[in-house]
Amino acid sequence: MTVTTVRPDLSYEELVEARRASGVAMYNRNKMKLGIFGANCSHGLMATHAESSYELTWEHTQRIAQIADGLGFEAMLPVARYRGMGGDTNFNGENYETHTWAAGIAQATEQIMVFSTTHVPTKHPIVAAKESVTVDHISGGRFGLNMTMGWYKAEMEMFGGTQREHDARYRFGSEWIEIAKRMWTQDRVDFSGEFFEIKDAMSDPKPIQEPWPVLVNAGNSPAGLEFCARECDFNFIAFADVDEARTTAAQVRGIAQAQGRDLGILGYGNIICRDTEKETKQLLDHILEKGDWAVAEMVSAGLGSESGSFDKVKALQERFILGYGGYPLIGTPEQIVEQLLELEQAGIGGMMVGFLDYVEELPYFGEAVLPLMREAGLRE
Numbered sequence: 001m002t003v004t005t006v007r008p009d010l011s012y013e014e015l016v017e018a019r020r021a022s023g024v025a026m027y028n029r030n031k032m033k034l035g036i037f038g039a040n041c042s043h044g045l046m047a048t049h050a051e052s053s054y055e056l057t058w059e060h061t062q063r064i065a066q067i068a069d070g071l072g073f074e075a076m077l078p079v080a081r082y083r084g085m086g087g088d089t090n091f092n093g094e095n096y097e098t099h100t101w102a103a104g105i106a107q108a109t110e111q112i113m114v115f116s117t118t119h120v121p122t123k124h125p126i127v128a129a130k131e132s133v134t135v136d137h138i139s140g141g142r143f144g145l146n147m148t149m150g151w152y153k154a155e156m157e158m159f160g161g162t163q164r165e166h167d168a169r170y171r172f173g174s175e176w177i178e179i180a181k182r183m184w185t186q187d188r189v190d191f192s193g194e195f196f197e198i199k200d201a202m203s204d205p206k207p208i209q210e211p212w213p214v215l216v217n218a219g220n221s222p223a224g225l226e227f228c229a230r231e232c233d234f235n236f237i238a239f240a241d242v243d244e245a246r247t248t249a250a251q252v253r254g255i256a257q258a259q260g261r262d263l264g265i266l267g268y269g270n271i272i273c274r275d276t277e278k279e280t281k282q283l284l285d286h287i288l289e290k291g292d293w294a295v296a297e298m299v300s301a302g303l304g305s306e307s308g309s310f311d312k313v314k315a316l317q318e319r320f321i322l323g324y325g326g327y328p329l330i331g332t333p334e335q336i337v338e339q340l341l342e343l344e345q346a347g348i349g350g351m352m353v354g355f356l357d358y359v360e361e362l363p364y365f366g367e368a369v370l371p372l373m374r375e376a377g378l379r380e
């Protein structure tokens with residue numbers, strides 16, 4: 001039996017170089033990577049009734065992916081969702097499973113990376129490792145895995161009655177990813193842990209990407225940052241403002257660097273962009289006026305924010321409507337690029353974005369914003 005090492009002996013710099021040389025888009029030279037986020041769920045990232053051609057059909061989904069692919073975006077990244085969040089829109093209530101979604105997107109595109117976002121408690125690591133290899137092969141080495149531990153209680157309870165207490169979710173995730181990494185690199189795997197017993201497991205072929213597909217995690221708690229710094233290539237963070245982005249990015253990279261490694265930082269948010277400030281403001285007001293305040297109230301109450309000041313709660317709810325609590329980029333093309341520059345200087349290396357109407361607005365983004373990003377040195 002030949003056994004390769006669990007963590008092939010590459011320094012972080014060597015890993016980055018190897019991935020760049022083999023054409024892994026998330027490692028290209030663009031200082032601000034771009035991804036499409038949330039185009040696998042009804043209403044995408046915006047909890048609003050504002051008019052949009054966006055719909056959850058396969059034809060429409062492929063169209064979004066192909067436009068983003070043609071514009072040179074680096075990633076298509078889905079939301080992991082099995083259950084709508086309620087409100088008037090039953091926000092995200094229609095949703096595509098993410099590994100199979102990624103397989104379809106891979107077949108429909110040429111260069112963009114395709115991610116699955118996977119709740120680790122819902123999938124056995126041997127199955128997820130195998131599905132990931134399959135999509136990595138379908139895509140010619142363009143697959144990435146975004147792991148989430150699960151936080152939406154009713155959703156996790158669909159799968160067995162309970163949601164683990166917070167830090168146990170990351171202990172579970174640590175075993176899960178160790179098993180997956182070993183399935184990607186070793187001939188035979190035995191494992192005995194707190195959550196898994198694995199006996200003489202095997203998985204061939206191996207992924208095209210060496211040593212394994214690009215790994216992302218969106219944990220922002222101390223346990224989440226520690227997990228991500230230890231195991232992943234990118235931390236996907238939520239932040240209220242640029243200062244918080246800078247602090248969180250430095251924190252998680254500091255944890256990784258103390259272990260002799262490093263990782264990239266991704267943020268997320270919707271883009272609300274028009275030629276003039278007046279048009280932008282009109283669109284913003286319209287999205288909020290037609291917002292699903294019922295689901296925003298439920299989510300902000302669930303996060304314990306009902307105890308804050310009214311202004312703080314309202315601001316949180318607005319952020320939810322405008323893009324799942326992400327950092328919205330709002331303004332004219334010039335203003336959007338200024339905001340992206342600020343984020344890049346704060347340590348954010350990529351933004352996973354959504355639009356009220358992906359198909360309508362992406363071509364405009366390509367014409368009006370991308371050239372300015374190139375001029376500003378954010379993209380080649």
Ligand SMILES: Cc1cc2nc3c(=O)[nH]c(=O)nc-3n(C[C@H](O)[C@H](O)[C@H](O)COP(=O)(O)O)c2cc1C
Nearest residue numbers: 079080148149150151218219220221224236237238
């Ligand atoms: C940028 C970002 C994206 C996320 N995407 C998802 C998702 O698609 N599905 C999901 O169930 N949770 C998602 N989450 C929730 C996280 O995976 C995680 O469960 C949550 O942040 C709680 O972990 P923490 O306490 O370590 O921060 C996301 C969180 C962030 C910050």
